[in-house]
Each structure stands twice: as structure tokens, then as C-alpha cells.
Amino acid sequence: MRARLLIIVLGLLALTGxxxxxxxSPGEPAANEADATFSLRMIxxxxxxxxxxxxxxxxxxxxxxxxxxxxxxxAEAGEIEQMATYLxxxxxxxxxxxxxxxxxxxxxxxxxxxxxxKSATGKQYDDLFLATLSRHLRSGVDMAKDAQAKGExxxxxxxxxxxxxxxxxxxxxxxxxxxx
Numbered sequence: 001m002r003a004r005l006l007i008i009v010l011g012l013l014a015l016t017g018x019x020x021x022x023x024x025s026p027g028e029p030a031a032n033e034a035d036a037t038f039s040l041r042m043i044x045x046x047x048x049x050x051x052x053x054x055x056x057x058x059x060x061x062x063x064x065x066x067x068x069x070x071x072x073x074x075a076e077a078g079e080i081e082q083m084a085t086y087l088x089x090x091x092x093x094x095x096x097x098x099x100x101x102x103x104x105x106x107x108x109x110x111x112x113x114x115x116x117x118k119s120a121t122g123k124q125y126d127d128l129f130l131a132t133l134s135r136h137l138r139s140g141v142d143m144a145k146d147a148q149a150k151g152e153x154x155x156x157x158x159x160x161x162x163x164x165x166x167x168x169x170x171x172x173x174x175x176x177x178x179x180x
Contacts, residue, residue: 034150107139
């Protein structure tokens with residue numbers, strides 16, 4: 001999946017005749033491959049987070065779990081819109097909503113992970129949700145750090161920084177909850 005994504009990004013950049021695409025607004029530095037790849041990978045990653053967060057908000061009776069799920073789903077929905085806007089401005093198609101196609105992408109939960117969450121109940125569910133969400137958010141932080149290190153687009157790099165901060169805060173809250 002990652003190789004196919006890279007081929008798509010490179011193909012789209014080749015069509016523009018360069019290794020970067022225009023900035024989102026006049027005077028803004030162009031986006032490079034790292035910026036485009038970040039949005040193309042993070043959108044499905046965020047969609048998967050939202051999918052499991054919705055399940056948590058319905059299944060969990062633990063106030064902490066429900067609040068974390070709501071907080072992360074709300075933040076990530078807005079971030080998806082921001083990344084989709086960037087992609088459209090660069091004339092790159094926004095990834096579709098095919099959850100099955102993205103389970104094999106690096107940093108994504110497997111079908112087995114999602115099914116385990118859906119079948120768990122009670123405290124077992126809450127513990128599994130927090131552990132699964134933690135792994136998933138750590139992979140998102142890693143993607144965002146990579147985008148900050150290799151990207152050029154000011155908006156994408158700022159969003160990556162915001163994701164690093166917000167997801168690290170959630171990871172710290174989860175860690176504190178698990179220790180209590």
C-alpha cells in the first residue's frame with residue numbers, strides 16, 4: 001500500500017512537471033512530496049481513529065474513555081478537512097473512505113484489531129480501546145514528525161506540529177489513567 005501511495009504521489013508531482021506543487025495561498029511555499037504524502041496517509045489514519053472513537057462513545061461506560069474518544073474524533077474531523085483542502089489546492093485527489101483498503105497501510109489498525117475492539121465489552125473494552133488508541137496515536141505522531149522534518153508547506157508543517165502536541169497530550173493522559 002505504501003509503495004502504491006508513493007507511486008501515486010510521484011505520478012501527480014510528475015504531471016505538474018516538478019517535485020513540488022503550489023502553495024495553498026499566493027506567496028506560500030510550495031508543497032513537496034513529504035507534504036502530499038503526509039495528508040494522503042494521515043486522512044485515512046484519522047478516519048480510522050474516528051471510527052473507533054465512535055464505537056467507544058457508544059460502548060464505554062467509562063467517562064474518561066468517552067471524553068478522550070469525543071475529543072480526538074472532534075479534533076481529527078477538522079484536521080481531515082484541512083488536509084483535504086490542501087490536497088485539492090495541489091490538484092491531488094483526496095483519499096476515498098475505503099477502510100478495508102487502508103488496514104494494511106503502515107501505522108493503521110488491522111481488521112483484527114478493529115474487530116477485537118468491537119467484540120470486547122466492559123472494562124476489557126476500555127483497556128483494549130486505550131491500548132489500541134495509544135499505538136495508533138503514536139504512529140500518527142511519528143507521521144507528523146516526519147512531515148515536519150521533510151515537508152516544506154507552511155500549513156502542513158503547522159498542522160503536523162499541532163497533531164504532535166495534541167496527540168502527545170492524549171497519550172500522556174492515557175498513560176496517567178493506565179497507571180492509576
